[in-house]
Amino acid sequence: MQYSYKFFSQPFEKSGIRIEFHKDFGIAEERVVVLVIGGGGREHALCYALQRSPSCDAVFCAPGNAGISNSGNATCISDLDISNSEAVISFCRQWGVGLVVVGPEAPLVAGLANDLVCAGIPTFGPSSEAAALEGSKDFMKSLCDKYGIPTAKYQTFTDPSAAKQYIKEQGAPIVIKADGLAAGKGVVVAMSLEEAYEAVDSMLVQGVFGSAGYRVIVEEFLEGEEASFFALVDGENAIPLESAQDHKRVGDGDMGPNTGGMGAYSPAPILTKDLQSVVMKSIILPTVRGMLAEGRKFVGVLYAGLMIEKKTGLPKLIEYNVRFGDPECQVLMVRLESDLAQVLLAACRGELSGVSLNWSAGSAMVVVMASKGYPGPYEKGSVIQNLEEAENVSPLVKIFHAGTAYDSKGNFIATGGRVLGITAKGKSLEEARDIAYQAIEVIHWPEGFYRRDIGWRALPERQEYAAKA
Numbered sequence: 001m002q003y004s005y006k007f008f009s010q011p012f013e014k015s016g017i018r019i020e021f022h023k024d025f026g027i028a029e030e031r032v033v034v035l036v037i038g039g040g041g042r043e044h045a046l047c048y049a050l051q052r053s054p055s056c057d058a059v060f061c062a063p064g065n066a067g068i069s070n071s072g073n074a075t076c077i078s079d080l081d082i083s084n085s086e087a088v089i090s091f092c093r094q095w096g097v098g099l100v101v102v103g104p105e106a107p108l109v110a111g112l113a114n115d116l117v118c119a120g121i122p123t124f125g126p127s128s129e130a131a132a133l134e135g136s137k138d139f140m141k142s143l144c145d146k147y148g149i150p151t152a153k154y155q156t157f158t159d160p161s162a163a164k165q166y167i168k169e170q171g172a173p174i175v176i177k178a179d180g181l182a183a184g185k186g187v188v189v190a191m192s193l194e195e196a197y198e199a200v201d202s203m204l205v206q207g208v209f210g211s212a213g214y215r216v217i218v219e220e221f222l223e224g225e226e227a228s229f230f231a232l233v234d235g236e237n238a239i240p241l242e243s244a245q246d247h248k249r250v251g252d253g254d255m256g257p258n259t260g261g262m263g264a265y266s267p268a269p270i271l272t273k274d275l276q277s278v279v280m281k282s283i284i285l286p287t288v289r290g291m292l293a294e295g296r297k298f299v300g301v302l303y304a305g306l307m308i309e310k311k312t313g314l315p316k317l318i319e320y321n322v323r324f325g326d327p328e329c330q331v332l333m334v335r336l337e338s339d340l341a342q343v344l345l346a347a348c349r350g351e352l353s354g355v356s357l358n359w360s361a362g363s364a365m366v367v368v369m370a371s372k373g374y375p376g377p378y379e380k381g382s383v384i385q386n387l388e389e390a391e392n393v394s395p396l397v398k399i400f401h402a403g404t405a406y407d408s409k410g411n412f413i414a415t416g417g418r419v420l421g422i423t424a425k426g427k428s429l430e431e432a433r434d435i436a437y438q439a440i441e442v443i444h445w446p447e448g449f450y451r452r453d454i455g456w457r458a459l460p461e462r463q464e465y466a467a468k469a
Contacts, residue, residue: 032341033096036061036074037082037112037125038103041368041402041421042326046101046340047074048398049333053341060095062088066412067387067401067420082107085115092121099124099345105181105323108300109135122348126322130291130298133320137179137217140320147290149283151317152307153220160204166218167196173221177319178203180212187258189221222307222316225457227270228328229304229315231284232343234352235297238284242335242359243271244328245458250375252453259375260418263454265365265429266331270308270457279306279315287320299347303328330400330421331364365432365455366400366423367440369448374417382447384412384419390442396425396432397439419448429455 034050036043036059043061050059051073061068064076081087092100100116102108102125111128125131132139144151156179157163167174167190176199178186186209190196196218203213226248230241245268250256271279283304291298303321308314324332333340337358346355371378384404391399400423403416422440426432433455440450 030055030342030345031057032098032345033058034060034099034101034341035088035092035095035097036101036103037088037107039063039065039068039076040103040326040416041400041418042324042329043103044068044071044073044400044402045330045333045421045423046103046324048400049336049340050074050101053339055339056341060091060097062091065401065415066404066406067399070412071401082112083110085112088112089116089119089121092116092119098122099341099348101125101344102300103323105131105134105321108322109181113300122345124300124344124348126298126300127296129296130300131322132296133287133291133298133302134322135181137177137319138215141217143287143290143294144317147286149286149290149317150315152222154217156215156217157200158204158215160200163200163204163216163218164197167193167200170218170220172196175219175221176200176203177217177219178209178213179215179217180209182209182212186212189258222309222318224307224310225270226318227268227306227308227315228264228325229271229276229279229284229306230324230328230332231280231302231304232347232352233284233288233298233300233302234347234350235299236288236292236350237352238280238288238302239352239355239357240276240280240284241301241332241357242266243268243276244325244331245270246325246328247451247454250370250451252451253456257375259370261325261327261368262370262418262451263365263367264325264328264331265363265432265455265458266328266335267363268458275308275315279304283315283317298322299350326402326418327366327368327400327421330366330398330423334364334398334423334425335360360425362425362427363429363432364423364425365429365436366421367436367450367454368402368418369420369422369440369443369445369450370418371403371414371416372447372449378417379447380413380415381407382414382445383407384414384448385444386442387412387420390422390439393439393442394424394435396435398423399439414445414447422450429458433459 059074061074062077062080116123188199244266400421424435
């Protein structure tokens, strides 16, 4: 984004945004220092894209992780307490930060964006009031009811007996959700009444999710194909990102419990251009207008988890997240060719109208490597070797770190459930898949595991298209 200014001999700096003036043409180019909040794979991908932004002078990440630091994609500030708004504001002022990008949902729900915006620091991420779209599934469903946004039939309960009676009336399969934030684990797709009753007891009686599960949503089971839809929002306007699809289940063939995501690919053939238009008109834009009408103006990224219903072929909203998805963010950021820093600043300023995004052709895939036992209990501290060699398999490979640290010998060790995102681009989804799995084969990590079928829903369709071509 460029602006014409009267020529000055010195740079002009205001609120962490620097205007440099070209001595020959008098053209001013906006420069910015960015702080990314978070320390997972999503944040690594955002740092990677921001570092490539022509207008970005520097990228900080707090707290970051060992992989982000080692990659050089950002300077990690591991000792910055991101739960302390005053500390974050002080850091921004000290280092001339002109844009804060909040990655995880918890700081948003806690109100970090409110405090930063109040301090005059441009922040990409919704206020705590707007973050209720993710922070409370009951709020999200109520908004859908009020503004005619298509979603699954549901009821909300705090009493386990009443919840079980409703489940008995509706029958299985049925979906049980914790109302609040549960790190991607608060959803049970119950295939039997017994499983549904157990889920209700675990949340409302045993309190496995703490306060997040004191209220549960019992929801109609929708049959179809899931897809992820992302839109950037400036409060009034919204522009879609490229399509992507996640794999939530832990095992091959989409078997086993839900996780935070075991892999993703972009684009997603299920989300045709026509279908994306339907999603924008029937789900995203009514949400943006509804939030504005409710006094909860939304600025940030809306991540709509969708079900493309088998019987109608139309989308229904399963849930909203108020931040970039992980691992979908990884495949989107390696495909993005626009200046991300300027696009996010435009969103902060309410200037998304007329903004268009450029994407690389072809496809991208990310395969998540996780600690054995995930999403249940897992051990930390196992050594991961050959990451540099894996990334050198192809210039189209990028490894994003989600949960790594260094041991005393300087080795990478696993510190989380989902640990690495092996990401690759290709001219086709098949090529991206092949390159990603070739890189994985180089990595030596006996304590890790991964799905071997990422992209399986899209690949048969791709082969059919190729046969018709």
